[in-house]
Amino acid sequence: SAAAQxxxxxxxxxxxxACVVNCxxxxxxxxxxxxxxxxxxLPDNTGDDSLLGRQIRACVRGRNMRERVYGPGRIKTPLKRREGTKRGDGVxxxxxxxxxxxxxxxxxxRCAETYGNESLFSVYGSGVWNAHISSSALAGRLFNLVGGSLSYYSNYSYSQIGTITRFHYGIPDECTSNSFENSIQHGRMLVLWGNNPQETRMxxxxxxxxxxxAAKTAGLRIVVVDPRYSDSAAVLADQWISPRPGTDAALIAGIIKHLVDNDLQDQKFLDDFCVGFDEHTMPEGVPANLxxxxxxxxKGPDGxxxxxxxxxxxxxxxxxxxxxxxxxxxxxKPVNITQGWGPQRHANGENQARAIYLLSNVLGQVGIPGGGTGGREGYFWPLTSWFPAGENPVQASISNFGWSDAIDHGSEMTATKDGVRGVDRLPSDIKFMVEFGGNMLASQxxxxxxxxxxxxxxxxxxFICVIDxxxxxxxxxxxxxxxxxxxxxxxxLVPSEYTGDMAYxxxxxxxIEPLHNSRxxxxxxxxxxxxxxxxxxxTEGRTLEQWARHMYENEHRPAVPSLPDxxxxxxxxxxxxxxxxxxxxxxxxxxxxxxxxDPVSNPLGTPxxxxxxxxxxxxxMSQTWEFPDGKKGDRITSIPEYVATWEGAEEARQPGAQYPIQLIGHHHKSRTHSTYGNLAKSKEAHHQVLWLNPLDARARGIADGDIVGIFNDRGRVQIEVRVTPRIMPGVASLPQGAWIQWDENGVDHGGSNxxxxxxxxxxxxxxxxxxxxxxxxxxVSAGTKA
Amino acid sequence: MLGFYFDSTVCNGCKACNIACKDKHDLPVGVNWRRVVEYTGGSWSVSGNTAVPSVFSYYTSISCNHCENPVCTQVCPTTAMTRREDGTVFVDDEKCVGCRYCEWACPYSAPQFNAETGHMTKCDLCADYRDAGQDPACVAACPSRALDWGPIEELRAKYGNANAFEPLPDPEITRPNLVIKPHRDAQPSGMGTGHIANPKEI
Incomplete structure (x- = not known):
C-alpha cells in the first residue's frame, strides 16, 4: 500500500x-x-499535480509533528492547582x-445546580479543530447530557462576516465566492482582497x-489588496494595492463612484437582483436618500x-x-473578488465585509462561472459528519468573543446591548469553563x-479546566x-475543509501508545x-476505535458512497x-x-x-440596539458605508497622536494560531518579529534587528523588529498566535499581539x-547580528 | 552529475523543505542543510495623504549545490569531504575533525557544523531515498512544487541555465549544479538592490 512504502x-x-489544526x-x-x-x-504520497487530484503535501507546521509529539511541552499527567495558591502561580x-x-x-x-446550566461554558479552541471525533463536540456532548450549557455563535476567524452576511445575502454564515478552480476554468481576473492563501492556507x-x-498556469490577472506585501502579493500578484487598515469600505465607495459616473456598473443586475443600491429599489417605509x-x-445624511x-x-x-x-x-470580467477574513476583523468589520460583497454586486458577478460573490473563495464542503454532541437544552448563546464579559457580568448581558441570542438577558455569569485544545485564556x-x-x-x-x-x-x-x-x-477521521473543489x-x-499518562x-x-x-x-458502549468504525460505516459511507470499506x-x-x-x-x-x-424560484433568505x-x-436595529458605553464607530448602518472608528486610521493620523501606528497581526507561517508556537524548530524556521516600515523606523531611531517596545494603554510587548518595506508606512504587524512570556513587570517578551x-x-x-x-x-536596545 | 532545480516564482518561503530535511536527517536546532532566504527591496513614496509602494520580495531555497568546483573538498585538510561518482558532495564522518574550514569556504553555507557530534554535516541529496527510488525529502515535501532534482543536464534541458541572482554568490566561484527559475523581481547577482530580510533564520 501507499502508506507502507x-x-x-x-x-x-x-x-x-494527520495534522489537525485550524488552518x-x-x-x-x-x-x-x-x-x-x-x-x-512523511508527506502524502497519493495523488499528483493535477488541479483536482493534487497531492496533499503538509506544510512546515505538520512536518514538525515529531517535535510536537515528543517535545518538552507535553502535559504528562493530570495536574490540580495546589490549595492555597492563586491561579497562575504555577504550583x-x-x-x-x-x-x-x-x-x-x-x-x-455543583455549578449547574447552584447557578443553572447557563453558567457552564466550553470556550472556543481550535488546536484539535475539525477532527471528526476529537473536536469540541466531546465537551458539548457531556454538557448536553447534564442539562446543557451556554453556547456561542460565530468564531474568532470571521465573527463579523459570519454574522452580517444574513442581512446582505440571507445566509446565516459567510457567503462563499466561486472557488479558485472555477476561476481557473472560467475567469479572467482574481482579486485577493485582504486574502492571503499563500500564508493562511499553506x-x-x-x-x-x-x-x-490561477496565477502561473491559467494566467489570471491577480490583484492583492492588503496593507502588507504578503507572500500572496510576492508570489501571485500582478498589482498590489495597499489601503490603510480598516478603510476598505472607503476604497470601495471611491471605486463604485467612479464606476457609476462612467456607467460601468451592471445596472440590470442591481435592478433585478438587489434592493437599495438606487432610490428606485429601496424598500417602502424608509425616508428618501438612504x-x-x-x-x-x-445626497445622503452626511452630504x-x-x-x-x-x-x-x-x-x-x-x-x-x-x-x-x-x-x-x-x-x-468575469472577475472573482474574494475576501479574506482580515478586513472584517476590524471595529467596522461588518461594513468592511459587506462593502466587498457590494463591489461584486455592482459588477454583476454573482452566480456566474468565473465570477463570484465577494466572499472568501468557495469550496466543496465535506459531507462527512462529526461526533454527535446531542441537543443542547439551553437556548441562550453569546458571540464567540463575549465570554470574558459573561464571566465578568453575564447576568447584565442582553440581546440588544450585547447580542445575546435565545433569551433577552443571560440568567447567570459563566462559573464553570472548559478549554479543550485552545489557548484563548492566555494569548488568543x-x-x-x-x-x-x-x-x-x-x-x-x-472553576477552569484546560485539556490539551x-x-x-x-x-x-x-x-x-x-x-x-x-x-x-x-x-x-479527519476531513478537509477550505481546500477548494477537492474534498477528502x-x-x-x-x-504509538499514548505518551506519559495522557489519554x-x-x-x-x-x-x-x-x-x-x-x-x-x-459512550453508548463504544470505545474510541469503535466510534471511528461506527461513524465511518453508518455516517460517512452513506454520505460519500465512493468511500471504500x-x-x-x-x-x-x-x-x-x-x-x-x-x-x-x-x-x-x-x-x-x-x-x-432563477431568483423567483430560488430566492435568498433575506426578507x-x-x-x-x-x-x-x-x-x-440602528434605532433599537443600545450602545451605553459607545465609542466612536459604535453604530449600525443599513448600507455598507465607511465608518471611522475608535483606534482607526483617522485617529492614528491626528497631529500629536499618542498612539500613531496601526497594528495588525498577520497569520504566521510557523503556527496555526498558537499551535506549534512553542516548538524550537518551528521558532527557528520563522522568528516572531514586528514588521515596521523603514520610514517609521528611521523616525524612531530604530534599525533592523533591534529590540523594540510596542505599547498602548492596555499593555507592552518587547520583541525584535524587522524593518521592511513590505508593510506600509504608519502600519506595523505583529503576527498573531505567539506564546506569551510575561516578565515580572507585566511586559510580554513572546510577542503576543x-x-x-x-x-x-x-x-x-x-x-x-x-x-x-x-x-x-x-x-529598547540595539540588536545583535545574525 | 546530479543537481537541484528551484522555482523562485512559486516559493512562498514556508520552509516545509527545511523541516522535512531536518526530520529526515534528525538534525537539531542550528543545523540546517536546506535554508530559505528572503530577499527584499524597494521603497515608498509618501506624498500628502498617499503612500505608494515600489517593493519586491522573493525567496530562494538553497541546500548544497553539489558543485562542479566544490571548494569545500579543496580546503578540507583530512580528505573527509569528497565528491562521489554521481557528483554529490559527501562528508565522511570517520575522517572529519570538525575544523570547519569547509564551512568558511563554501559561499552557500552548505556544510553545517553539528555541535552535538563535533563533525561537519551536509546534504547528500538523500542518497538512501534515491537508492530506494524516491525523491529527496525536500523535493517531496514542497507544497508549492518548487523543487526538483536529477541529472543536471536534464534539469538544464528542461528548465534552462539560470542560477545567478541575488542573494546568491557568483556561480563562477564553484559552478553549482543548480538551476533557478527566476522570480519576476529577481535581481541580478552583485547588484545589491535589496537585502536579505531574514538573516537570523538561515
Whole structure:
C-alpha cells in the first residue's frame, strides 16, 4: 500500500495520521514507527499535480509533528492547582485520572445546580479543530447530557462576516465566492482582497496550490489588496494595492463612484437582483436618500460625495490608482473578488465585509462561472459528519468573543446591548469553563493582561479546566489541567475543509501508545461522564476505535458512497471526492448559481429574497440596539458605508497622536494560531518579529534587528523588529498566535499581539476586531547580528 | 552529475523543505542543510495623504549545490569531504575533525557544523531515498512544487541555465549544479538592490 512504502527505513511500520489544526486545510501525515517510536514524518504520497487530484503535501507546521509529539511541552499527567495558591502561580499537585474526573464532574454539577446550566461554558479552541471525533463536540456532548450549557455563535476567524452576511445575502454564515478552480476554468481576473492563501492556507493540497495554478498556469490577472506585501502579493500578484487598515469600505465607495459616473456598473443586475443600491429599489417605509447611490453621490445624511479623491484621503491609495482599478474590474470580467477574513476583523468589520460583497454586486458577478460573490473563495464542503454532541437544552448563546464579559457580568448581558441570542438577558455569569485544545485564556483572546486578572479572580469564574497536549499559557490559568494525546496517539477521521473543489477524508490511527499518562480526549470526557452518572449515555458502549468504525460505516459511507470499506481505507489513507464524482471538472463551485438563474424560484433568505444592499432589518436595529458605553464607530448602518472608528486610521493620523501606528497581526507561517508556537524548530524556521516600515523606523531611531517596545494603554510587548518595506508606512504587524512570556513587570517578551488588542466588540456581531489597534513603537536596545 | 532545480516564482518561503530535511536527517536546532532566504527591496513614496509602494520580495531555497568546483573538498585538510561518482558532495564522518574550514569556504553555507557530534554535516541529496527510488525529502515535501532534482543536464534541458541572482554568490566561484527559475523581481547577482530580510533564520 501507499502508506507502507519503505522510504529508506526497511523495517518501519508506516501508519496514516494527520495534522489537525485550524488552518482550514488538514493534511495527511505518514508516520514511520520503529520500536514504538515515531522515526519520520512523511508527506502524502497519493495523488499528483493535477488541479483536482493534487497531492496533499503538509506544510512546515505538520512536518514538525515529531517535535510536537515528543517535545518538552507535553502535559504528562493530570495536574490540580495546589490549595492555597492563586491561579497562575504555577504550583501543581499531580493527581490520578480518577481524582481528576471526580473533581471535574463534581464542580460541573455543583455549578449547574447552584447557578443553572447557563453558567457552564466550553470556550472556543481550535488546536484539535475539525477532527471528526476529537473536536469540541466531546465537551458539548457531556454538557448536553447534564442539562446543557451556554453556547456561542460565530468564531474568532470571521465573527463579523459570519454574522452580517444574513442581512446582505440571507445566509446565516459567510457567503462563499466561486472557488479558485472555477476561476481557473472560467475567469479572467482574481482579486485577493485582504486574502492571503499563500500564508493562511499553506497546505500543498489546498489553496496555496490552486492560487499558484490561477496565477502561473491559467494566467489570471491577480490583484492583492492588503496593507502588507504578503507572500500572496510576492508570489501571485500582478498589482498590489495597499489601503490603510480598516478603510476598505472607503476604497470601495471611491471605486463604485467612479464606476457609476462612467456607467460601468451592471445596472440590470442591481435592478433585478438587489434592493437599495438606487432610490428606485429601496424598500417602502424608509425616508428618501438612504440608498447606496445617494450615499456616494453626496445626497445622503452626511452630504459628502464619495469621490476617488475622498477615498484617497482616507485610504492613502492615490485617486488615479482607484480609478484605474475600477476600470480594470469593469473591463476584465468575469472577475472573482474574494475576501479574506482580515478586513472584517476590524471595529467596522461588518461594513468592511459587506462593502466587498457590494463591489461584486455592482459588477454583476454573482452566480456566474468565473465570477463570484465577494466572499472568501468557495469550496466543496465535506459531507462527512462529526461526533454527535446531542441537543443542547439551553437556548441562550453569546458571540464567540463575549465570554470574558459573561464571566465578568453575564447576568447584565442582553440581546440588544450585547447580542445575546435565545433569551433577552443571560440568567447567570459563566462559573464553570472548559478549554479543550485552545489557548484563548492566555494569548488568543484580546487584552491578555486584563483577561489574566479577570481569570485569576476565583470569585468570578469558579472553576477552569484546560485539556490539551501542550502546557499552554492557558493551562497556567487553570484549576485542573488534563493531558490529551496528540492525533498520533489516537483513532480519528479527519476531513478537509477550505481546500477548494477537492474534498477528502484522512484516516488517522494510533501510530504509538499514548505518551506519559495522557489519554485521548474521548476517553477523558467518557471518564468524566461516568463520574457524573451519564457514562453509558456518553459512550453508548463504544470505545474510541469503535466510534471511528461506527461513524465511518453508518455516517460517512452513506454520505460519500465512493468511500471504500474501513480496512481498505486504513491502507489507502486518503480518499478524494467531489461535488460531481462523475466529472469533477464540471462540478467546480459557483456560489449562488441557482439564485442567478432563477431568483423567483430560488430566492435568498433575506426578507426581500434579493441581495439587500440596504437592509431594513439593520435600519430597524440602528434605532433599537443600545450602545451605553459607545465609542466612536459604535453604530449600525443599513448600507455598507465607511465608518471611522475608535483606534482607526483617522485617529492614528491626528497631529500629536499618542498612539500613531496601526497594528495588525498577520497569520504566521510557523503556527496555526498558537499551535506549534512553542516548538524550537518551528521558532527557528520563522522568528516572531514586528514588521515596521523603514520610514517609521528611521523616525524612531530604530534599525533592523533591534529590540523594540510596542505599547498602548492596555499593555507592552518587547520583541525584535524587522524593518521592511513590505508593510506600509504608519502600519506595523505583529503576527498573531505567539506564546506569551510575561516578565515580572507585566511586559510580554513572546510577542503576543493580543497584549495590545481591545476587548471592545463590534456593533452587530459583538465580535473580535484585533486589527483595530493603535500603538506606539520605541527603541529598547540595539540588536545583535545574525 | 546530479543537481537541484528551484522555482523562485512559486516559493512562498514556508520552509516545509527545511523541516522535512531536518526530520529526515534528525538534525537539531542550528543545523540546517536546506535554508530559505528572503530577499527584499524597494521603497515608498509618501506624498500628502498617499503612500505608494515600489517593493519586491522573493525567496530562494538553497541546500548544497553539489558543485562542479566544490571548494569545500579543496580546503578540507583530512580528505573527509569528497565528491562521489554521481557528483554529490559527501562528508565522511570517520575522517572529519570538525575544523570547519569547509564551512568558511563554501559561499552557500552548505556544510553545517553539528555541535552535538563535533563533525561537519551536509546534504547528500538523500542518497538512501534515491537508492530506494524516491525523491529527496525536500523535493517531496514542497507544497508549492518548487523543487526538483536529477541529472543536471536534464534539469538544464528542461528548465534552462539560470542560477545567478541575488542573494546568491557568483556561480563562477564553484559552478553549482543548480538551476533557478527566476522570480519576476529577481535581481541580478552583485547588484545589491535589496537585502536579505531574514538573516537570523538561515
Amino acid at each position: 519503505g522510504d529508506g527505513i526497511p523495517d518501519a511500520k508506516t501508519v496514516w495520521s 482550514g486545510s488538514r493534511c495527511p501525515l505518514r508516520l514511520q514507527v520503529v520500536d514504538g517510536q515515531i522515526a519520520r514524518v 501543581w499537585d499531580e493527581i490520578s485520572w480518577d481524582e481528576a474526573s471526580e473533581l471535574f464532574a463534581k464542580e460541573m454539577l 497546505s500543498g493540497g489546498g489553496n496555496t496550490f490552486t492560487s499558484v495554478q 440608498s447606496y447611490r445617494s450615499y456616494i453621490d453626496g 459628502v460625495v464619495k469621490s476617488p479623491e475622498w477615498a484617497e484621503e482616507i485610504t492613502g491609495v492615490p485617486a488615479h490608482t482607484i480609478r484605474q482599478f475600477a476600470v480594470d474590474l469593469a473591463m476584465t 483572546h484580546a487584552d491578555n493582561g486584563a483577561l489574566r486578572e479577570l481569570l485569576r479572580d476565583e470569585s468570578k469564574c469558579e 497536549n501542550q502546557f499552554t499559557g492557558s493551562a497556567e490559568l487553570a484549576d485542573l489541567v488534563l493531558p490529551d494525546t496528540t492525533t498520533a496517539e489516537r483513532w480519528d 477524508l484522512i484516516m488517522a490511527e494510533p501510530a 485521548p480526549g474521548y476517553d477523558i470526557f467518557a471518564g468524566i461522564a461516568e463520574k457524573a452518572g451519564v457514562g453509558k449515555e456518553y 474501513f480496512e481498505t481505507f486504513r491502507q489507502l489513507g486518503v480518499h478524494r471526492y467531489y461535488a460531481d464524482m462523475d466529472n469533477p471538472e464540471a462540478g467546480t463551485h459557483v456560489s449562488l448559481r441557482s439564485f442567478r438563474e 426581500s429574497g434579493k441581495i439587500e444592499i440596504f437592509s431594513l432589518e439593520l435600519y430597524d 493580543n497584549v495590545l488588542t481591545s476587548l471592545h466588540p463590534t456593533p452587530v456581531a459583538k465580535g473580535n476586531c484585533q486589527h483595530t489597534t493603535l500603538v506606539q513603537v520605541e527603541l
